[in-house]
Amino acid sequence: MNVLQGIAAALTPLGLLWTLLIISLATFIHELAHYALARWQGVTVNSFSIGMGPVLLRRNWYGTEWRLSLLPIGGYVEIDGMSPEEDGQGGHRQPTRGFAALPAWGKVAVLLAGPLVNLLLATTLMTVNFSAQGVPAPDRARIEEVVAGSRAQTLGLQVGDVITAADGQDIPETARLGGRDVAGWEGVREVLTQPGPHSFTVVRAGQPREVKFDWTPVVGGERQLLGIRYGPDVQPVSVGTAFVRSWQVTAEALPQVLRSFAGLFQRFFTLDLSRDENVSGPIGTAEIVSRAAAVSPWALLQVAILLNLSLAFFNLLPIPGLDGGRILLVLVGAVRGRPLSFSQEQAINFAGFAFVMLLMVFVVVRDVTRFF
Structure with missing residues (x-):
C-alpha cells in the first residue's frame, strides 16, 4: 500500500465532510467575533471571507465585502487599521485610523x-x-463489553456492572499509569499485572457484590486478558x-x-x-x-x-x-x-x-x- x-x-x-464543517464553523465564529467587536467600536471591516484563496462570490453588505472563497479551510477578516497603509510615495507606514486609533x-x-x-x-x-x-465519574469503571468464553464471563461479570473498588481499595479519582496521571478508572487494569488472588467490588442494579478470582498475568509466554472492555461510569446531572x-x-x-x-x-x-x-x-x-x-x-x-x-x-x-x-x-x-x-x-x-x-x-x- x-x-x-x-x-x-x-x-x-463523510469524515472529510464533517471535518470541513466542524473546522469551518469554529473558524467562522472566531472571525465573526473579531468582526462584531470591531464594528461595535465603530471600526470598519473591509472584508469577511468564508474560506481562503481565490474569491468565488462576493457581496457588499453593511460596509463590508462578504466573500466565499475557493478553499474551505477557515476564513479571515480585514479590519481597517490593522494592516500598513500607503504613504502616498509608493511605500507603507504605520496605520493611524480604525483599529490603530483604538x-x-x-x-x-x-x-x-x-x-x-x-x-x-x-x-x-x-x-x-x-x-x-451525564458526567463521567473518574472513580468508577463501567463494563461495556464482556468477551464470550472469556475469564470475565466465567466469573459472572456482565455488561453494565460498575467496578467501584479493586482488591478492597476504592478506585481513586486519579491514578499514575505509564508515567502520566490518568482518571482512576483507567488504572483498573494495573491490578491484573500482579499474579495472585484479586477481587473487584461491582455494583449491579444498585447492589454491591464481591467478585474474587486468582490471576496469572502470563501463561506460556502469552499475556492473559480478563475479557472486558470498560470506560468511565456516567452520572446524570442537571443543566x-x-x-x-x-x-x-x-x-x-x-x-x-x-x-x-x-x-x-x-x-x-x-x-x-x-x-x-x-x-x-x-x-x-x-x-x-x-x-x-x-x-x-x-x-x-x-x-x-x-x-x-x-x-x-x-x-x-x-x-x-x-x-x-x-x-x-x-x-x-x-x-x-x-x-x-x-x-x-x-x-x-x-x-x-x-x-x-x-x-x-x-x-x-x-x-x-x-x-x-
Whole structure:
C-alpha cells in the first residue's frame, strides 16, 4: 500500500465532510467575533471571507465585502487599521485610523473576542453533552463489553456492572499509569499485572457484590486478558451542574493542552517526526473525525469540543501573528506609552507569521510520514 492509498484508507468521505464543517464553523465564529467587536467600536471591516484563496462570490453588505472563497479551510477578516497603509510615495507606514486609533483595551477586546468565543462554544457544547449523556465519574469503571468464553464471563461479570473498588481499595479519582496521571478508572487494569488472588467490588442494579478470582498475568509466554472492555461510569446531572462541570473540565484541560503545544515546539526545533498522539495535523484530525462519525453524533460533538478548545488556546499563545502575540504587542505599547515603530512591528509579525507557517508545514509533513 503506497502513501496515498494509506491516507485514503484512513479517511472517509463523510469524515472529510464533517471535518470541513466542524473546522469551518469554529473558524467562522472566531472571525465573526473579531468582526462584531470591531464594528461595535465603530471600526470598519473591509472584508469577511468564508474560506481562503481565490474569491468565488462576493457581496457588499453593511460596509463590508462578504466573500466565499475557493478553499474551505477557515476564513479571515480585514479590519481597517490593522494592516500598513500607503504613504502616498509608493511605500507603507504605520496605520493611524480604525483599529490603530483604538485605545489599548479596545484593541485587546477585538483580538480576544475570537479565542473567547471558541472557548464559549466549547463549554456550551460540553454543557449540552453532559446534560444529555451525564458526567463521567473518574472513580468508577463501567463494563461495556464482556468477551464470550472469556475469564470475565466465567466469573459472572456482565455488561453494565460498575467496578467501584479493586482488591478492597476504592478506585481513586486519579491514578499514575505509564508515567502520566490518568482518571482512576483507567488504572483498573494495573491490578491484573500482579499474579495472585484479586477481587473487584461491582455494583449491579444498585447492589454491591464481591467478585474474587486468582490471576496469572502470563501463561506460556502469552499475556492473559480478563475479557472486558470498560470506560468511565456516567452520572446524570442537571443543566446547571453540567455548565459548572464544563468550565471545570476546560480549566483542567489547559495544562494538558499547553504541555502538548510545548511538546510540539520541542519536536519542531529538533525535527523529530515521530508520532505524537497529543497533536494531530489535518490528516490526523480528519482521521479522528472519520472514526467519530462512524460511532455516534455524540462522538462528533466531543471532537468539535476539542477542536474549539485547541483553536482558542493556540490562538492565545504569545506568538506574533496569532491573537495572543498581537495582544502582547498592544500591552507592550501600553506599558511604553507609545506603540512599537512600524519597522519593529513589521519585523516581529513577519517572524511570528513565518514561524507559524513553518510549524504548520512541519505538522503536515509529520502527519504524512505516518503512512510511509
